[in-house]
Amino acid sequence: MWWTLLSVIAGVLILVLRFSTRRRRRNEPPLDEGWIPWLGHAIEFGKDAAKFLARMKEKHGDIFTVRVAGLRVTVLLDPHSFDSVLNDRDSFDFTRIRSQVIQKVFSLQPTNIEPTLERKWMEQHFQGCSLPKLSSSMNTHLQTLLLHCHNGSAPSEWKQEGLFDLCYSLLFRAGYLTFFERTDNAAVAYQEFRKFDNLLTKLARGSLRREERRTVSHSQERLWELLSPCGLRGGSESSTWQQSYCDFLQQEGINADMQKKALLLQLWTTQCNAGPAAFWLLGFLLTHPEAMEAVKSEIRGLSTRRDTSFQQPQNNPLEAHSTPVFDSILSETLRLTAAVMIRREVVQDKILDMANGKRYHLRRGDRVCLFPFLSPQMDPQIHQEPQTFKYDRFLNDDMTVKDEFYKDGKKLKYCSMPWGAGKNMLKSFPCDPEAKLPPVNPSRYGFGMLQPDGDLQVRYRLKRT
Numbered sequence: 001m002w003w004t005l006l007s008v009i010a011g012v013l014i015l016v017l018r019f020s021t022r023r024r025r026r027n028e029p030p031l032d033e034g035w036i037p038w039l040g041h042a043i044e045f046g047k048d049a050a051k052f053l054a055r056m057k058e059k060h061g062d063i064f065t066v067r068v069a070g071l072r073v074t075v076l077l078d079p080h081s082f083d084s085v086l087n088d089r090d091s092f093d094f095t096r097i098r099s100q101v102i103q104k105v106f107s108l109q110p111t112n113i114e115p116t117l118e119r120k121w122m123e124q125h126f127q128g129c130s131l132p133k134l135s136s137s138m139n140t141h142l143q144t145l146l147l148h149c150h151n152g153s154a155p156s157e158w159k160q161e162g163l164f165d166l167c168y169s170l171l172f173r174a175g176y177l178t179f180f181e182r183t184d185n186a187a188v189a190y191q192e193f194r195k196f197d198n199l200l201t202k203l204a205r206g207s208l209r210r211e212e213r214r215t216v217s218h219s220q221e222r223l224w225e226l227l228s229p230c231g232l233r234g235g236s237e238s239s240t241w242q243q244s245y246c247d248f249l250q251q252e253g254i255n256a257d258m259q260k261k262a263l264l265l266q267l268w269t270t271q272c273n274a275g276p277a278a279f280w281l282l283g284f285l286l287t288h289p290e291a292m293e294a295v296k297s298e299i300r301g302l303s304t305r306r307d308t309s310f311q312q313p314q315n316n317p318l319e320a321h322s323t324p325v326f327d328s329i330l331s332e333t334l335r336l337t338a339a340v341m342i343r344r345e346v347v348q349d350k351i352l353d354m355a356n357g358k359r360y361h362l363r364r365g366d367r368v369c370l371f372p373f374l375s376p377q378m379d380p381q382i383h384q385e386p387q388t389f390k391y392d393r394f395l396n397d398d399m400t401v402k403d404e405f406y407k408d409g410k411k412l413k414y415c416s417m418p419w420g421a422g423k424n425m426l427k428s429f430p431c432d433p434e435a436k437l438p439p440v441n442p443s444r445y446g447f448g449m450l451q452p453d454g455d456l457q458v459r460y461r462l463k464r465t
């Protein structure tokens, strides 16, 4: 009896292994299936994608195919060859992957909205004439929040807090007030947003525990509620970005339930990167006195100029002037901490031409993934000592912005890709002067700006000017 059962199980296992594994064909990239049936490398990938892909790069080179949760993913790590993928929209599609992840994370059903129509709407509301208005409103909200961030204590008194929470909370609330104009609930929205954002990578990978699933559902419900005025117009003349977006969705036949879910997607995409980016930028400055001195000196130089832009609270002087030192520090921060994954589905068999002349056959139904964080951003051939923060890495000797970088003697079109492939006054100190920045949370590779594992405690107060 036992023997029969065991041999049936063994037979099924052999069949699963036989049909779920694949052999590498001639002209295909090196194939690494991993040893766990079906899952392949999914666990290692989800735990720390950068570490896993660096190990695979070491083993196979700039292109290889790995098995991840039933899918074959061809990873391309040669930035000179990125355009072979990015410029071929007939063979590589991103709409299906995007809708799948959006459905999983935001419960948003795929719609028939033409992607170019939505992009056009976004451009109209975020770029061109709309941008200065948004930017000025953001600056005003930031200043107001900074003046009131002392919860009753005098603004000039020292306060201690984790820098990450300080930055994320400030940037989120200012962004929320700018886009959603709901003055009553920004702090509550932030609390719920952080709970949701903390579990978002697990939600996307389908690895939430039961308790975590409850937390996510509860935060989603609360956020939908907070964002929900779609269709329940307050004043008929309401002209917020939020109302206008809902009108656009309504015209495209999207019902009220989906509209509020779409608003949460927009809240997340517009707010999930700025706070963490501000944290890393300030964190690097606070732990690198030389960089702090250089940027302060650049700003002092600007503020002694005889112009009025510094006197208008709604203006951000950095927007109106050339600030190569600040720009270099920002580029260096993003090089080290922005980690998007550019994923595509291969929709027809394709011969991929690499910049070195090699050609690889890619199979229809597989996925392709570019991970610019590993290369170009952390590639030692492109950026010397890539793990080290060098504030002047993006500066030329004559103090102009440096944007020429090389790999294999050839100039790179992409030397850092924090923005993916789309077209698209506070005084503070670390509490401990020797403090180091916390390491990154490795589960967030692939989801935009990285977040720290831990925090950097700072003391801060508003500086009298």
Ligand code: HEM
Pocket: 122, 175, 269, 270, 271, 273, 274, 277, 338, 340, 418, 419, 420, 421, 422, 423, 424, 448, 449
């Ligand atoms: C350092 C800060 C930021 C980084 C690193 C960042 C990065 C990105 C990346 C990688 C994408 C995906 C592009 C693609 O699909 O190819 C994206 C999309 C987008 N970002 Fe940002 N972003 C930042 C800040 C912001 C801010 C402050 C806003 C708005 C207030 C914003 C609004 C958007 C929007 C609307 C999209 C399009 C989303 C979509 O396609 O549905 N981002 N961003």
Ligand SMILES: CCCCC[C@H](O)/C=C/[C@@H]1[C@@H](C/C=C\CCCC(=O)O)[C@@H]2C[C@H]1OO2
Pocket: 097, 098, 101, 102, 105, 204, 268, 269, 270, 272, 273, 340, 341, 342, 343, 446, 447, 448, 449
């Ligand atoms: C999980 C939400 C998908 C949002 C889609 C939006 O177009 C992209 C916005 C990016 C987002 C990148 C992070 C994760 C995308 C995962 C999709 C995939 O695996 O292909 C984040 C906000 C914007 O920049 O960073």
